[in-house]
Amino acid sequence: MILTKLTDKSLITNEDLDFNHRLGLPIEVFCSKKGKTIAFGAIHDFDEQHIHIRGDEYCRSTFLFFGQPSLSSPCRF
Numbered sequence: 001m002i003l004t005k006l007t008d009k010s011l012i013t014n015e016d017l018d019f020n021h022r023l024g025l026p027i028e029v030f031c032s033k034k035g036k037t038i039a040f041g042a043i044h045d046f047d048e049q050h051i052h053i054r055g056d057e058y059c060r061s062t063f064l065f066f067g068q069p070s071l072s073s074p075c076r077f
């Protein structure tokens with residue numbers, strides 16, 4: 001299941017994050033070290049280094065983020 005998420009639901013670009021943010025879509029924050037989802041909710045704000053969800057800050061280089069990729073994003077894999 002994680003492989004399908006990685007190829008189909010990964011949020012990598014700012015365009016992907018902005019798409020989910022504008023529509024108020026929830027995203028999943030997955031910790032690969034713990035092997036589980038640690039947060040789920042709508043994006044409050046984001047920048048180049050962090051994503052803010054429900055008052056918490058998550059580093060973009062440390063966690064995996066899953067949601068709805070932007071419709072104009074090219075095929076990733």
